[in-house]
Amino acid sequence: MASVSYDHVVKRYTPETTVVRDFNVEIRDKEFMVLVGPSGCGKSTALRMLAGLESISEGEIRIGEQVVNGIAAKNRDIAMVFQSYALYPHMSVFDNMAFPLQMKRMAKAEIEQRVKSASGILGLDNFLQRKPRALSGGQRQRVALGRAIVRNPKVFLLDEPLSNLDAKLRGQTRIELQKLHRDLETTFIYVTHDQVEAMTMGDRIAIMNAGILQQVGTPGEIYDHPANLFVAGFIGSPTMNFVPVSAQDGRARAAGFEVVLPKSVSAAKATLGFRPEAVTDRPAESAGSLEMAVDVVERLGSDQFLYGQVAGDNVTARVDPRMTVAAGDKVKLTLDPRSLHLFDTETEKSLL
Amino acid sequence: MPARPPAWTASLRPGYADLLELDWGVSIIDWAGERLVERPAGISRHEVRFVTSAGGVCAVKQLPLEAARREHRLLRLLEDAGGPAVAAVGLVERAGVDPGSELAALVVTRFAEQSFPYRHLLSGPGFGSHRGQLLDAVALLLVELHLLGFYWGDCSLSNVLYRYDADAIETIMVDAETTSAYPALSHGQRGQDIEIMVENVGGEMGDLAAASGIGLDAADLGMGEEIAVRYRALWTELAAEWIVPSGQEYRITERVHRLNELGFEVDEIEAAQHRERDHLHFRVRVGGRGFNSNRLRLLTGLQAGENQARQLLADLAYFTRRQGPAGAGQGPGMGRAVSAVRWRAEALEPVLARITPEHGGRDALQAYCDLLHHRYLVSAAAGRDVGTQAALESWLAQGRPGYRI
Numbered sequence: 180m181a182s183v184s185y186d187h188v189v190k191r192y193t194p195e196t197t198v199v200r201d202f203n204v205e206i207r208d209k210e211f212m213v214l215v216g217p218s219g220c221g222k223s224t225a226l227r228m229l230a231g232l233e234s235i236s237e238g239e240i241r242i243g244e245q246v247v248n249g250i251a252a253k254n255r256d257i258a259m260v261f262q263s264y265a266l267y268p269h270m271s272v273f274d275n276m277a278f279p280l281q282m283k284r285m286a287k288a289e290i291e292q293r294v295k296s297a298s299g300i301l302g303l304d305n306f307l308q309r310k311p312r313a314l315s316g317g318q319r320q321r322v323a324l325g326r327a328i329v330r331n332p333k334v335f336l337l338d339e340p341l342s343n344l345d346a347k348l349r350g351q352t353r354i355e356l357q358k359l360h361r362d363l364e365t366t367f368i369y370v371t372h373d374q375v376e377a378m379t380m381g382d383r384i385a386i387m388n389a390g391i392l393q394q395v396g397t398p399g400e401i402y403d404h405p406a407n408l409f410v411a412g413f414i415g416s417p418t419m420n421f422v423p424v425s426a427q428d429g430r431a432r433a434a435g436f437e438v439v440l441p442k443s444v445s446a447a448k449a450t451l452g453f454r455p456e457a458v459t460d461r462p463a464e465s466a467g468s469l470e471m472a473v474d475v476v477e478r479l480g481s482d483q484f485l486y487g488q489v490a491g492d493n494v495t496a497r498v499d500p501r502m503t504v505a506a507g508d509k510v511k512l513t514l515d516p517r518s519l520h521l522f523d524t525e526t527e528k529s530l531l
Numbered sequence: 532m533p534a535r536p537p538a539w540t541a542s543l544r545p546g547y548a549d550l551l552e553l554d555w556g557v558s559i560i561d562w563a564g565e566r567l568v569e570r571p572a573g574i575s576r577h578e579v580r581f582v583t584s585a586g587g588v589c590a591v592k593q594l595p596l597e598a599a600r601r602e603h604r605l606l607r608l609l610e611d612a613g614g615p616a617v618a619a620v621g622l623v624e625r626a627g628v629d630p631g632s633e634l635a636a637l638v639v640t641r642f643a644e645q646s647f648p649y650r651h652l653l654s655g656p657g658f659g660s661h662r663g664q665l666l667d668a669v670a671l672l673l674v675e676l677h678l679l680g681f682y683w684g685d686c687s688l689s690n691v692l693y694r695y696d697a698d699a700i701e702t703i704m705v706d707a708e709t710t711s712a713y714p715a716l717s718h719g720q721r722g723q724d725i726e727i728m729v730e731n732v733g734g735e736m737g738d739l740a741a742a743s744g745i746g747l748d749a750a751d752l753g754m755g756e757e758i759a760v761r762y763r764a765l766w767t768e769l770a771a772e773w774i775v776p777s778g779q780e781y782r783i784t785e786r787v788h789r790l791n792e793l794g795f796e797v798d799e800i801e802a803a804q805h806r807e808r809d810h811l812h813f814r815v816r817v818g819g820r821g822f823n824s825n826r827l828r829l830l831t832g833l834q835a836g837e838n839q840a841r842q843l844l845a846d847l848a849y850f851t852r853r854q855g856p857a858g859a860g861q862g863p864g865m866g867r868a869v870s871a872v873r874w875r876a877e878a879l880e881p882v883l884a885r886i887t888p889e890h891g892g893r894d895a896l897q898a899y900c901d902l903l904h905h906r907y908l909v910s911a912a913a914g915r916d917v918g919t920q921a922a923l924e925s926w927l928a929q930g931r932p933g934y935r936i
Contacts, residue, residue: 192714232719252719253726265576265687265731267738274737274747282733282752343576343598343708346631 181243181333182208188238200390211367213381221390258332266311273307276325297328317351337369408527422492424451435490438467448524457518458496466516543621546586571648573689588642599636605707613819616704646692664700670761672702684709687731696836697900729755794837830871850874901933
């Protein structure tokens with residue numbers, strides 16, 4: 180068990196190619212931290228530097244109190260999960276988990292203790308003498324996890340571990356990993372490009388773009404208080420609505436509506452952000468109203484999404500599924516004042 | 532009425548158009564018919580079937596969309612780089628299927644004919660003799676991939692197919708699901724790839740033992756580490772920086788010859804004068820492996836494995852010596868080319884016509900290499916060169932010794 184810290188870490192392949200810039204993150208002991216961002220944002224490189232697979236151009240990485248910059252990968256006491264998924268068909272579940280320890284010539288009693296401990300956590304106690312073919316897909320996945328657990332690493336590293344899995348197994352394994360983290364009480368660092376995975380799994384999320392850390396926070400903090408336009412647009416599905424406005428004396432004016440901002444801010448050019456669920460047909464209180472020309476109605480049972488235009492600006496609204504509306508309709512909707520965001524159009528930083 | 536979207540889309544390489552006749556709309560698990568054939572497959576988390584095609588037998592693997600696109604792209608990159616991997620023949624994407632589903636896409640690769648799985652080498656009676664060849668072959672494969680900038684991420688014995696290559700074994704990577712390409716690999720990446728290989732091979736040896744009713748205690752769990760030792764020795768030989776005293780620059784040429792002997796092409800030699808000016812530092816930048824096979828192809832048009840090519844080129848030299856100078860008066864370059872044509876027409880083809888009437892291609896060249904080895908053994912026993920014809924009669928009479936496929 181250990182904390183991990185990145186202290187002004189830089190990764191540069193050539194003088195012109197810097198893929199991670201001044202990266203600073205403190206990952207707490209036992210925390211589930213997710214590094215998330217689009218392809219090529221530097222998240223996997225950041226993880227690989229911690230794993231010892233990439234050299235560090237500048238700065239320091241610590242595991243616990245120890246600076247690991249010069250320590251070989253195999254001596255960092257970390258485990259990359261799912262580097263090998265293969266289960267061996269003729270070996271029992273016990274042997275499938277035990278053989279890496281036996282290869283290290285560990286004492287039998289110690290191997291038995293570690294495998295039994297892992298199987299207890301994974302709910303595999305009753306399956307230890309079975310062969311993999313007698314297990315379900317989810318159980319097999321847990322045996323593969325068991326092979327990483329028996330090493331007793333200080334930190335588990337997971338680089339897009341679900342990307343090659345079938346959607347159903349991916350969903351199951353996502354839950355398994357969360358339970359596993361809770362039961363093991365060990366630090367997990369998880370890399371993904373999928374914001375849904377990040378939001379559902381992480382205690383905290385670090386969002387990266389173009390090699391630069393954009394924001395670190397809990398899923399709730401990031402969803403409710405995005406630090407900039409990139410984070411606001413990256414997190415959330417459907418994505419946040421963005422409308423160009425001018426702001427003065429606590430009011431923001433768009434082409435087709437006007438809203439009262441929660442704070443008095445003035446900016447000649449700004450971007451108003453509001454999530455689809457902030458556009459509602461049943462206001463408790465209202466920051467302003469707008470008229471939406473509906474292009475598409477998407478009914479999902481528990482939700483109803485309207486896609487359309489407000490004075491030429493594209494807007495998505497999540498409304499009550501019982502609301503009667505059809506494509507071509509014009510509907511009056513209101514904006515929830517607690518869910519408004521305002522970004523400086525130049526710097527893209529939050530103004531609220 | 533609006534056109535319905537296609538149920539699937541396929542991109543296939545020329546020569547494999549008849550694959551379009553297969554029913555790509557259903558899971559390959561449900562395929563039936565005479566196009567299906569059995570071939571050895573490794574331990575895969577995905578379904579794999581083998582089908583015949585005009586272009587040869589193909590492996591079809593069913594997997595989620597992004598994983599399929601990624602593997603297809605990596606296999607094409609490997610092929611472009613001259614990497615030792617199966618060739619990607621096509622990618623099929625099923626429209627309207629959840630992209631995350633196992634049924635979303637298929638990667639089609641050409642099956643490496645005359646190849647076999649590692650169990651064929653290790654569980655047969657020849658275990659002892661093949662073990663060393665297997666270790667060398669896997670170490671060499673990993674070195675080749677790393678030199679080309681490919682991180683495998685799942686090197687194992689079962690993710691490789693094997694083929695006899697004269698007196699050695701050739702390896703072909705068959706699974707690139709976890710592979711990534713880089714301009715160059717770091718020390719840490721190579722180390723990680725080796726660690727993964729060591730553990731995977733340990734698991735495979737444990738499994739092989741378990742299949743025979745033997746426990747982990749008696750399994751050959753150290754085999755992966757032996758491959759790692761060979762890998763490190765070979766890597767040092769290929770990638771090390773060398774220092775030679777001034778005036779001994781000929782030792783650079785020696786290094787190049789040594790690497791050519793190992794089958795590696797030398798792309799570039801980087802040299803720098805040492806500060807004290809009495810030593811020269813140099814490093815050889817090694818390209819793909821295929822020095823001998825490329826030479827043989829240029830001279831004769833034959834496509835052979837690297838070690839087969841080494842033996843065939845030696846036989847070409849033997850033939851030239853016995854025939855005397857060919858193309859006299861036409862210059863040394865023309866002489867070599869004429870010798871190569873005569874060797875193929877007068878030495879190789881007549882023998883192939885007799886020994887492998889039912890086979891062709893690499894299989895036939897392997898048989899010829901076995902005959903060459905037999906010629907050496909018979910000549911050594913006789914204390915004189917017996918010649919190819921006498922060796923051939925003896926080889927056939929003795930039941931084609933060494934001919935293993």
